[in-house]
Amino acid sequence: MFDNIYTFYDDAEYIITEFNVNKVIKLLKKRIENGEETAPNYAFLASTYxxxxxxxxxxxxxxxxxxxxxxxxxxDYITTLIYIDEGNSCKAEKYLSNLFEKAPQDYYFGYFAAIALYYLKQEPDIAQNYAEKLKLINADTPDYAYMKAQVYFYEQDYKNSLKYSVIALKKGFLNIDFSMLLLILLSAFFTVFKQSNYMNFCESFCTLFLPEEVKYYSRSGIYMYDNPKKALELINKACKINPKPQYLLRKAEIYLLQENINEAIEIYKDILEKDSSYTQCYYMLSCSYRAVEDYKSCLEYANKSILNNINVESAYYMKAACLRKLKKPEKALETMKKMEKEFPFSYNLNYYFSQVYADLQDYKNALIHINKQLLIEKDAMNYGEKTCFLFRLERFDEAIEAANKALEFGENGNTYYWLACCYEAKEEYTKALEYINKSILLGENDCWTFWHKSSIMGALGKNKEAEIAYKKAIELGFAE
Structure with missing residues (x-):
């Protein structure tokens, strides 16, 4: 039905492994030198390299x-894997698309490449869809069993991972791969012991058998969140050996974790300058510029990310946030409506709609959307926003009810601020003072908090305290 990955010369069958690559390269080069310049020979040579x-x-x-x-x-399959390994999701997706156009539906190599690609793109739902397709294929080859074992391992189904690793080993025993042995050992280990207790140890152990630059790269990922300084040292060693974009992307990510934003921006721009196909840099640049509050540049790269189909859902949120910061709420609303068409079930869609409508002072629509969000997620933040919108609509009793629900999740200075505003509006100044003081104690120390405290104090006849609070509000930027 289609070419078997193993058979590339008449007198033997090989699974290409770490142990036979040099022999296979020699054999294939000899065939090509003897005039057999065929697509299979070059493809298998590519796989060996x-x-x-x-x-x-x-x-x-x-x-x-x-x-x-x-x-x-x-x-196309091998080319896809190469670009995945290089971290170039844009080119990988191009060749994967070519592959699916030509290959039969039961070509499991394509599904395996798709799983790897969409995990790289951080789109696990799509990756899982391809994983299910791969599992349904009826094939009786060691490579299929091995791919299936890897999929189960990633899903933390270690029992099935062990099962299919052993099947792959039995079917291809004479051409055993070290990575297959390692998968068997790890699957067996995690079948008995909890993964969470030993994962870092096992990951570190596995890197011992990798080429030096890959070892440094892999270990940098292990240390990245717990010890970013150590991770940076490791990735610098990898980049010194081979400054490939994949390693530089990791270095930029570590810089972001260390809040060295400008260094990360420089790396992303340098990667794009050398190879514009690394379009994932657009979204990361957008995130980086947002971190330094350069919203114009953030918007520019969010747009490029959307145009290049990279992290589109997150890029729409980023674009809307930038437009809000740039005081363009009408355009932010247009962006949210476009997003709604493409991602109608996006988890935080209604929350962001409520924020944009609030910017437009359309509190009725803001309330509609925050109520929709509360149907999805009842938490302090959403109830706090509902409190604010109800206050703006002068529905003070309902606002107080929403605030009390927010406080069920824990004390919050912003919620206390809106409670104080509600009680002030209801002319219940003693309660208003109680909550405005709680708000200040929890860190809500802006000019509006002290202005409201001044107003409440004045209503209670405490003119001296009102004057002190008013002066504090002026110091913090309040202007009549």
């Missing part, structure tokens, strides 16, 4: 294979 972590030669051979036979879709 890929196993050797030589992506430069792997890509050359894969593209040569495609040039010889555009319809030889195994070359």
């Amino acid at each position: 890929f196993h050797k972590n030589d992506n430069v030669n792997a890509l050359k051979c894969a593209l040569k294979s495609k040039k010889l036979d555009e319809n030889y879709f195994y070359a």
Whole structure:
């Protein structure tokens, strides 16, 4: 039905592993030198270089294979894997699309590549969809069993991971791969012991067997959140050996965790300057510029991210947030409506709609959307927003009720502020004073808080205290 990955010369079958790559390269080069310049030979040579972590030669051979036979879709598979390994999701998606156009529906290599790609793009729902398709295929080859084992391992179904690893081992025993052995050991281990207790140890142990630069890269990922300084040291070592974009992207991510935003921006821009196909940098640049409050640049890269179909849902939120900061609520509303068409079930959609309508002082629509959000998630933040909108609509008793629900989740200075405003509006000044003081104690110390305290004190006849609070409000920027 389609070319078997193993068979690339007549007198033997190989699974390409870490242990036989040099032998396979020698055999394939000899065939090509003898005039057999075929798409399969170059594609298998590409696969062999890929196993050797030589992506430069792997890509050359894969593209040569495609040039010889555009319809030889195994070359698309290898090219997709190479670009995934390089962290280039844009080009990987292009070749994966080519693969699916040509390959039969039971070509499980394509599904396996798709799983890897969409996890790289941080789109787990799509990856899981392909994982289910891969599991449903009826194939009896060791590579299929091994792919299936890897999918189950990623899903933390270690019993099935162990089962299919052993099946793969039995079917391809003479060509055993070290990574297959490792998967068997880890699956067996986690079947008995809790993963959470030993995961870091196992990850560190696995890196011992990787090439030096890959070892540094992998370990940087292990340390990235708990010890970013150590992670940066490791990724710098990897970049010194091979400053490939994948490693530089990790370095930029670590800089972001350390709040070294300008260094991260410089790396993302440098990657794009050298290879514009790394379009995931657009979204990361948008995030970086937002962190330094450069909303004009943030908006520019959010738009580029949307145009290049990168993190589109998050980029729409980013764009709307930038437009709000730039005092363009009408355009922010247009953005949210576009997003609603593309992502009608986005989790925080109604919350962001409520914020934009509040900017437009359309508190009726703001209330409608925050109520919809509360149907999805009842928490202090959403009840706090509802309190604010009800206050603006002068529905003070309902606002107080919403505030009390917010406080069920814990004390919150902002909620106390709105409670004080409600009681002030109801001319219940003693309660208003109680809540405005609680708000201040919990850190709500802006000019409006002290202005309201001044007003409440005045209503209670405490003119001296009112004057002190008013002066504090002026110091903090209040203007009549």
